[in-house]
Each structure stands twice: as C-alpha cells, then as structure tokens.
Amino acid sequence: MTAGRGYPLNSKLCSIIIPVYNDWDYLKRLIERILAISAGAAVDLNHLFEVIVIDDGSASDLSAQMPVSPMVTYLRKTNGGVSSARNLGIDSASSDYIMFLDCDDDIPDNLFEIMQRDLVASDKDIHQYSYVTRHEGTGAETSHIINSADGTELFSHFLLKKNSFHICSFIFSMKFLQQHQLRFSEDTGLSEDVLFIFNAFAVAAKVKGFEDVLYYYNIRQGSVISSFKGKRETEHLSAFAQISQLSKAHLSGALQSEANFFLKTCLINLYVRSLKLAKANHAADYLDLLQQMKRFGAAIGRCRYPYSVKGLFVIVFDVLLKSSQFERLSKVMNRTVHG
Known part of the structure; x- marks a missing residue:
C-alpha cells in the first residue's frame, strides 16, 4: 500500500486513455513517442503504466499495424463519439490514476518522471498541469502555465479563467471517479470535456495545480474543433x-x-x-x-x-x-x- 493513500493499490499507477477515429498515422506517431520515452527510463515502467487505445469504430481496424508493447492495449468499439470512447477507457483501466490524450498531440520527455514524482504518494482527487499549444503549419507555440495552487483557490482560478485548461492536462484519481460516478456525458457532443472538468472540480475534496508541462496540444488546420x-x-x-x-x-x-x-x-x-x-x-x-x-x-x-x-x-x-x-x-x- 502506497504512503498517503488509504486504499488498496490497483495493478498500475496510471492509465493513459487515447481515443482514435481513423487518425491511425497520428496515433502511431504518439504511441512510438510514448514507447521511446519509456524505453529510455532508468526503471521498467510496464508495471507502473498502461496505455489504453480505444478505436471508436474507425473505417478500418489498423491496430495490427500499430506498435506492439505490453504497455499498450487496443480496444475496438462501434462508433459512439469521443465521450463513449473515454468512458470505455475508464471502465477498462486497472490503475490508481487516469490521464487522457488525443492521438494527434504530444507529451514531454519527462512525462513519466512527473507522474512518478506526483502520483506515487498522492492523496489528491485532481492534478492539474501546465500545457503548450502548438499551431500546425506556423510553428507558433503558446504556454499555458498553471498557478501552483490547491483547494478552492485552484477551482477559483479555473472559474475566473486565470488558468487555461484542457482535458489532457489533468490527471484524475480512479477512486475519486468511481466514488462520484464521474463519466463523460454521451448525450452532449460539444463542450463535454468542459462539463466533465467542471463536474470533477465541483465535487473534489483535494486538488492541486503544478507548473510542469504535461501535454502539448497540436491545433491542426481544418480540424473538427475549427x-x-x-x-x-x-x-x-x-x-x-x-x-x-x-x-x-x-x-x-x-x-x-x-x-x-x-x-x-x-x-x-x-x-x-x-x-x-x-x-x-x-x-x-x-x-x-x-x-x-x-x-x-x-x-x-x-x-x-x-x-x-x-x-x-x-x-x-x-x-x-x-x-x-x-x-x-x-x-x-x-x-x-x-x-
């Protein structure tokens, strides 16, 4: 049992959930990046982390062409949208913490070091991190630095838009998600991530913000969001x-x-x-x-x-x-x- 956490450990420290819908080339690049970082670690990370890829009914199942690793699991479902894919990822995870990634984005070299440092002895419901926005085609970058705050102060910074936020810059306690039955709304196709984050903040007892960059958000020209x-x-x-x-x-x-x-x-x-x-x-x-x-x-x-x-x-x-x-x-x- 890990110090600071009064409940039995799951089999992993953190699950990284990645939905994919037809963007297999982007996914392959991200998985290769994750595996390269983990291979360069001083310790074996397979027993600490898992990557769960949810294929949300892509036109073709190309998972057999993706990198193979004991760290990575591929699951396929009928198309139901990103919320249903993330929910399946939560339900399939065997970890103490959950992180979400989008398949066309990127992570820092020290991702696993940050996780090990902050999660192993943590009792927090929510960890919020800084992130960087990258604009495809221009090379422009914008840093979104999170105030090192906790409790209601961090929630207040979120509400007053003092802190920028993205669903992929958070790590959530699995025990917390299960306790409050927190899932993404599958009836809400837009701003579902904002709803999920607000809901989590509203019921969380222990939250903390970190200045470390956990995530690189790549804005693609002609993407769905634009x-x-x-x-x-x-x-x-x-x-x-x-x-x-x-x-x-x-x-x-x-x-x-x-x-x-x-x-x-x-x-x-x-x-x-x-x-x-x-x-x-x-x-x-x-x-x-x-x-x-x-x-x-x-x-x-x-x-x-x-x-x-x-x-x-x-x-x-x-x-x-x-x-x-x-x-x-x-x-x-x-x-x-x-x-």
Missing part, C-alpha cells in the same frame, strides 16, 4: 445548462458567483465562435443559435466581475446580450467578419 457545426452548435448550450445545474447543486457564496462568471465567459466564447465561423448557408441555424444564447444568458445568475480586461469584456457583452438590438448588431458583426 469548423462550424450548424445546428449542433447548440450542444454547447446543453453542456452549459448542465454546468449551471451542477453549480447550483454543489456551490455557494463566492464560488457560485464565480461559476456564473465562468458560464458568461463560455457564452462569449460561443458567440465569438459563431461570428467567426457562421457561413451564409448556415444563416437560419446561426440566428437560432443567437436566440438560444440570449435566452441562456438571461437565465445565468448574478456574478461578481473580477477587476480585469476579461471582467470588463463580460460586462460589455452582458449589456449587448440584454439589448433589443442584439440580433441586428450580431448580423452586422457577422457581415463584417465575412465581408
């Missing part, structure tokens, strides 16, 4: 509505106010996204989305705006959202974006 989904964009609002319900159920006082601020910033991100990505042939869907955003914005409770540029921006957006001219101004801005 394309407008028409009517599906309203699925973001479904996730936001569930976040609102969770905040009312689990939060109070300052955290409740900050959760409302968080929801307002999520709404702004969706609004800016709609202005950037709505096309002429999505005009009806775009206008419907504007109306749904307006209704949702009116339902968000009061919040205390932080003294920051972001806080001022939220205030301005609140005024716009409540204006009777919201739709007309949005049409003008959309025409300005697309010419």
